[in-house]
Amino acid sequence: MDAKVLLIFVFLGFGLVPSHSQAPLVNREYHFVHLLMNWTSAQHYCREKYNDLATFESMDDIHRVNRPSQYQFAFIGLTDDPQSWKGIMGNDANSWRWSSTGETSKSGYHNWRTGQPNHYGTPETCVYGNAEGRWIDEACHLKLYFVCYDDTLPPGQxxxxxxxxxxxxxxxxxxxxxxxxxxxxxxENALENTDMLSIKSTQAAWIGLYRVIWRWSDNSNSSFRNWAYLQPNNYLGNQYCGAEDKYQKWHDVPCHMECPFWCQVVKVEIMVLRVKIHTNADLSDPATNPQILQQLRTVLRNKIFLTNFKLRWKIQPANAGADTDAVNG
Known part of the structure; x- marks a missing residue:
């Protein structure tokens, strides 16, 4: 059995390269809507008439759309909704999360100072504790004292x-x-905050809380940004929605502002990859099939960089071999 599995691995490792492996799997078709709406209404309109407000993943996306000649701002799908982070420990993409896990809070505990966090005037995406143990958001480039922690026994203490x-x-x-x-x-709780305060005394010091500002309306994980100079700045503390200017640069603007907007229709390409395996192994053996499928999963992820796919066996009639289809989508 070991020799047969090794033979399959070599075959997959060197022979499985489809000619269209670099083809895009998601295509976005953009539509400019010349109606004046606030961001929330624009989002609702796009979801009703198209798929959602527009997400952009590259400069190619920005350059390939046809723009009208005159407009000051047009909403896109970016938002930094304060309901996800302002005074709470939410679980959205732009919510606060802990450095040690990269995940949002499990307990929901927080100890914000009154009026904090406010993300005012400059990106304030890191947090320090003040002399009273209250939490305050601040620009991450500021230099402060800091508090580290160690896990001890029992675990979690x-x-x-x-x-x-x-x-x-x-x-x-x-x-x-x-x-x-x-x-x-x-x-993660009041006792831990008291423990932290007992060693911090009057010092203001960084803790492990941070967030990644802005998220896309369609929940895309695209990290592409095309901000104009000195943007975003959250001017006057009320700019939580993204808009494109006539030069194709992005600004944070008040969500209640009324302007035209970009919608998108998302088309997902389905890529079927058919692999025919010629081997003396008994492919109907329940013990063999999982090993082969695992080999295929590894190759598809590491060599062809597929992430969202399904594998299934298709047993052909006798003497016709066996096909395994990998479907992306």
């Missing part, structure tokens, strides 16, 4: 260490904590 002999940016503090402890401080 944390000990905190304050570094008040040096200041670092949030990212540099994270790097230091990961090298010498578990990570920047994680605080």
């Amino acid at each position: 944390k000990t905190y260490t304050l570094y008040n002999n040096q200041t670092r940016t949030w990212k540099d503090a994270q790097t230091y904590c990961r090298a010498h402890h578990t990570d920047l401080a994680v605080i």
Whole structure:
């Protein structure tokens, strides 16, 4: 059995390269809507008439759309909805999350100072604790003291260490904590916040809370951004929606502003990859099939970079071999 599995692995590793493997799997068709609506109404309109507000994944997407000659701003699908992060610990893509896990809070506990977080004037996507143990959002490039934590026994019980002999940016503090402890401080309940405060005293210090601002209306994970100079700036603290200007640059603007907008229709390409395996192995053997399918999954992920696909066996009539179809979509 070992020799047969090895033979299959070599065949897959060197022979499975479809000619269309670089073809795009998602195509977006963009539509300009010359109606004046606020962002929420525009989102509703796009979802009713098309698929959603527009997501852009590259400069190619931006350059291939036909624009009208005159408009100041047009909404796109970007939003930094404060209902996901302002005074709460939500679970949206732009909600607060902990450095040690990269995930949103399990307990929902928070201890924000009154009026915080406010993300005011400049991107404030990292958090420090003040002298009263209250949390405040701040620009991550600011240099502050910081608090690291260690997991102890029993698991989940944390000990905190304050570094008040040096200041670092949030990212540099994270790097230091990961090298010498578990990570920047994680605080999931009032007792842990009290423990952190007991060693921090009057010092303002970074903790492990951060967020990635802006998310797409269609929940795309596209990280592409095309902001204009000094944008986004959350001017006056009320700019939580994204819009394109006539130069194709992006701005944060008030969501209640009324302007035209871009919608999209998403078309997903289905790619069927057929593999014919010639071997002396008994492909009807229930013990053999899972091994072959696992080999195929590994190749499709690591060599062809497919991520969303299904595999299934199709047993052909006797002497015709066996086909395995990989369907992306």
